[in-house]
Amino acid sequence: MIILRTVKNISSLNLVASVLLFVTAILAAVIANSPFAPMYQEFLMHELHLRIGSFNLFSHAGHPLRMIEFINDCLMTVFFFAVGLEIKRELLVGELSSFRKAALPFVAACGGMLVPVIIYSLLVVSGTPETRGMAIPMATDIAFSLGVLSLLGSRVPLSLKIFLTAFAVVDDIGGILVIAIFYSSEVSYGYLVVAAILYCFLYYMGRLGVTQKIFFLFFGVIIWYLFLQSGIHSTISGVILAFVIPARPRLDAGKYIKRIRDIMSTFPVTKSDNIVLSNEQIAILKQVERASDRVISPLQSLEDNLHGMVNFVILPLFAFANAGVVFSGGGSIVGDVSIAVAVGLLLGKFIGIFSFTWLSIKSGLTSMPAGMNWKNIAGVSLLGGIGFTVSLFIANLSFAGDYPELLNQAKFGVLFGTIVAGILGYIVLSIVLPKVQKK
Structure with a gap:
């Protein structure tokens, strides 16, 4: 009962977060095509400074970060740090903690990453700048996809939610590897050596029993700055930092219960209607x-x-800064990139996730989880085409700066593919999932 209530609360939060994300993205597109567009662009180009003497923390190669760079290189590092924490938890005690648990979502995620890349590469001309966006349709947005799934409430079996979450987490791992390997500029190894030394230092301090969060976050900021200057995308620093954060508490649950009982046994009891605690009571609490x-x-x-x-x-904030598709002006929003991205998300993710899941189960490598069937797997495979956050992020890495027209096409392809995938997935699941019995 407690587990079901927790899942329901998480689903509700995901739904609210998804709605907020969607509204913000639409707002960005509206403003980018309104008389307020110059103000919008001025906001994105505004320079930021956080100075300590003559040193500016928000700078890269001696140049201050602009707002769009601060959001994508700094704030998104926090996002990828949170993703890294989730991945580490799943690997330790979650749905990726054993081969039996991880096999099916891992295979599904591999299909969901490989097939969209193949489809994208078939729809653009080889050797052109358009090929830089090959990785855009390989991502699945966990919050958005779970938000759509939560619209169906108690009709969704728990195993289906776990399957979607697990293959989306593996998807994130793939996206992180792609960013680290293919979207890095000239590497300055001196910065990386210092960052590696700090990672080792944090790891061993954790092993020695240091658990203060502020300690790890302080050095995390230093490591982020080193990555920002190194040529390896700074968001990768957040993922690696997550893996040196201690996963063991300083006090195990058994000792905690005993300690609480010992402490509360000394708690001085006063009148039940006394709303002011004594100093002794406050100290014990x-x-x-x-x-x-x-x-x-x-x-x-x-x-x-x-x-x-x-x-x-x-x-x-990321959606507001990056989803501003311009529908007029230089170039068309419908081109090879937008078509390849949209088809990759809609068709590629569906074919990849469903077919690889089918092969995995039919070959005997894995078994069909309880509560799942081919019909609801088809619906979830469609939801896998909700790419939004990481897809937009990779689109910026692929085209920002040199190819603004292609970036605009990529944004449109991501938004179109995400919206249609979400609608189709919801329709299919609403049809195939069992109806709630009215009392």
Whole structure:
């Protein structure tokens, strides 16, 4: 009962976050095509400074970061840090913690990444700048896809939600690897060596029992700056940082329960209607609070703390800055890139996820999870085409600066493919999932 209530609460938050993300993206497109477009562009080009003496933390190669760069290179590092924490948790104790659990979503995700890339490459001319966007349709947006799934409420079996979440997490791993390998400029290895030393330092400090979150975040900011100057995309620093965050609490649950009982046994009881606590009572309750903090691992605590900021601040701000498709002006929004991205998300993700899942189960490598069938797998495969966040992010890495027309096409392809995939997935699942019995 507690698990079901938790899943329901998470689904509700995902739905709210998805709606906010969608509204923000639409708002960005409207403003980008309105008389306020110059103000919108001025906002994105505004330079930022965080100076300590003559040193500007928000700078790259001696030039201050603009707002669009701050959002994509700094705030999105926090997003990828949160993704890294989720991946680490899934690898340790979640749906990717064993071969039996991870096999089916891993195979599905591989198909969902490979087939869209193949389809994209077939729809653009080889050797042209358009091929730079080959990785755009390979991503699945976890928050958006789970948000659509949550619209169907209790009709969705828990195994289907777990399957979608797990293959989307594997999808994120693939996207992170692509960003690290294919979207890096000239590498300055000196910065990376210093960053590697700091990662090792943080790892061993965690092994020695250091669990203060501020300690890891302080050095995380330094590492982010080193990556920003190194030529490796700075968001990768957040993912790697997540993997050195301690996953074990300082106090295990058994000792925690015993300590709480010992502490509360000394709690002085006063009249039940007394609304003012004594200093002694406050001191004892603070002991309980400190013990409670020590029983939650830094990994879980940070993941929980970042959830609201990522979903309700960072991602909407990212959508606002990056989803501003211009429908008029230089070039057409419908071209090879927009078609390839949209078809990759709609057709490529569906074929890849469904066919690889089918092959995995029919070959005997994995078994069909309880509560799932081919009809609802087809619906979830369509939801896999909701690419939004990471797809827009890769689109910027592919075309921003040198190819603004292609970037505009890519944005349109992502938005069109995401919206249609979400609608089709919802329609299919609403048809195939069992109806709720009315009492």
